[in-house]
Amino acid sequence: MKPYKACSCRDPQTKRLLGKKCPDLGKKGHGGWYARYEAPPSAEGKRRQPRIGPFDTERECKVELGKVLGTAASPKAHDERKTTLGEYLERRYAWRKSEAETGEGLAKSTLDAERETIDLYGKPGLGHIKVVDLTDEHFRELYAAMRKINRPEEQGDRSEILRRLKDARATREGKRVHSRPIGESRIRRVHAVLHGALTDASKLSKIRPDNPCDGVWRSKGGKRKQGRAKPLLWAVERVEQWEKTGVVPAKVMVWTAPQTGNFLDFAEASAERLYPALHLTAYFGPRRSELVGAEDQHLSLERGWLHVLQAQADDELDDTKTEAGWRQIPLDDETIRVHKVWHKRRLEERLAWGEAYQDSGRVYVYEDGSELKPEYLSSRFRILIERYGNIRAKAKEGWAVERIARKFRTTEAAVEVALRMVLPPIRFHDLRHGAATMLLAAGVDDKFVSEVLGHASVAFTKDVYAVVAEEMAADAVRRISAFIPRQSRLSAVSAITVPSGG
Known part of the structure; x- marks a missing residue:
């Protein structure tokens, strides 16, 4: 499981990949860093040793290897390494909608609000990113972009994530969705849906060992919490x-x-x-x-x-x-x-x-x-x-x-x-x-x-x-x-x- 360096050069005579045996690996910028790890056996009981890489540095390879080993004991984690957040949100929504149809799940209004969160924020903002690759910074970036929508800051920001959010909100049934700025209460409700989805991805689906949404909202340090204002x-x-x-x-x-x-x-x-x-x-x-x-x-x-x-x-x-x-x-x-x-x-x-x-x-x-x-x-x-x-x-x-x-x-x-x-x-x-x-x-x-x-x-x-x-x-x-x-x-x-x- 130790990282190693390899390249895609081929032997000029046999045409076989040289891999770790390439004589030019010592040169700067040649090849990349890889690692193999022991994965759960396949359905037929065969041994599996998947490889990750390439990475530019050994350090990057070790960091990714650590993430992979955190889910190595779960066959589902390996099967769903390519599952994006958008795909998982849709799958989870289908589960919850099915439960609601039996009369045991969420209310229709709650499901409708979750549907809107997926369509307007979850999929446009982060839906293309693999669940295993998500970090807390992704969610901070999403919420920062949401705060700029329908405000003067929207005009000067050319970031890709804001563009996708604006496109998603452009029209729904012929009109722009929510023409007013997005308040913190709405952002928190969006966060609640995404946090719940990542909690399920971690605890139920076992796609990753942690929830990257944890800790995104923090209390204001150094300030004593104010009690409810009495009239x-x-x-x-x-x-x-x-x-x-x-x-x-x-x-x-x-x-x-x-x-x-x-x-x-x-x-x-x-x-x-x-x-x-x-x-x-x-x-x-x-x-x-x-x-x-x-x-x-x-x-x-x-x-x-x-x-x-x-x-x-x-x-x-x-x-x-x-x-x-x-x-x-x-x-x-x-x-x-x-x-x-x-x-x-x-x-x-x-x-x-x-x-x-x-x-x-x-x-x-x-x-x-x-x-x-x-x-x-x-x-x-x-x-x-x-x-x-x-x-x-x-x-x-x-x-x-x-x-x-x-x-x-x-x-x-x-x-x-x-x-x-x-x-x-x-x-x-x-x-x-x-x-x-x-x-x-x-x-x-x-x-x-x-x-x-x-x-x-x-x-x-x-x-x-x-x-x-x-x-x-x-x-x-x-x-x-x-x-x-x-x-x-x-x-x-x-x-x-x-x-x-x-």
Whole structure:
């Protein structure tokens, strides 16, 4: 098994290969390095001694020999030394699809996501490379190329791997796949598929002794892991400070019940088309991806519930974020009323669009019936918050209600709602946090709140929201106490501030 040097020169008389006996092997650059090793016997029981090479240096030959000897005990490893990653991904996908057809395997949405990973990233990026030759650098290069797609860096990069990825994404059913930049969450999902495939190649198929994907994702060294950001309530004092400085006190902020109600009144008075989605989020806190993924067949206004069975975080439909996310949300009378109005509006839009209408089967859709992009919901929310603040700014300048309504192309009723109170900024996802907080502050059972929100455990719900729920309850009590005048309180104050005669 010791490496040796040989060449392809032939004896001028016998025409036989000289191999290791060539007199010119001592010359620089002549010949190459080879090695033989003992492989498992063939099916007929015959001895096998495969040869590897040629290599430019003895060191390269020894390195490759070490890799080969790591799988020498497995006949399958030798039979599949030429298997490429693309071939193995297809074979593995066929296994998993067959399992799913029996009802014991993966969900269809998960298989569809894996199919997309294979077609858009796995095969175009690394599919031509043999499984035994893959290293962690191959995967780092793939993910680096993915981060450049649909970004300015894409234009100046002429690497082959990026070209293949762009070609694979060029068209699917006549349109470019995913016109937005690829986020880290998607790259991690692609990595999960590839890591799983290489784990199977190592542990099940025995093609190689290790998984080259291991260690590709590393934690940030030297930095202490940050805990989950817990929400803070937009109490009166914090709102006043924000108005003075413009500084938001925490990453996750939650509106009080009056603030939430005022925003919903504003959105409804503004005739915001997607008000029903905002209403449902503020009341019961479904995730944005769950709203976009909700289908008509999962919503029953007669029985008053919405089944959350799937989600669409990016451009493809998938399972909910966690197993606990698969749940049923009960709907109150007001939410049912809002969605009956929404259903009527959608029917009117269907008639207006006629044959051009695209029936996606989703609850929340664009006017033509096509499925929403998740970011569109957030953008509509941001537009409403910005308009709310601009209305108040114009009112401070002395503008009349009618003039403000014309300026922002909204209703006078919406302007009057915006003038009721200050509305500090939050993110769309913070509506979910607000729903959890208000449910707890209203005294709803912790387990029910956890189930409605789709949390993994009641302990998680209490850990994240208990403090801010208590703060909301205390804030409500203080507001009530300050709002209701009491003669006994005034008498007590007088007794303290006015000195007695004598």
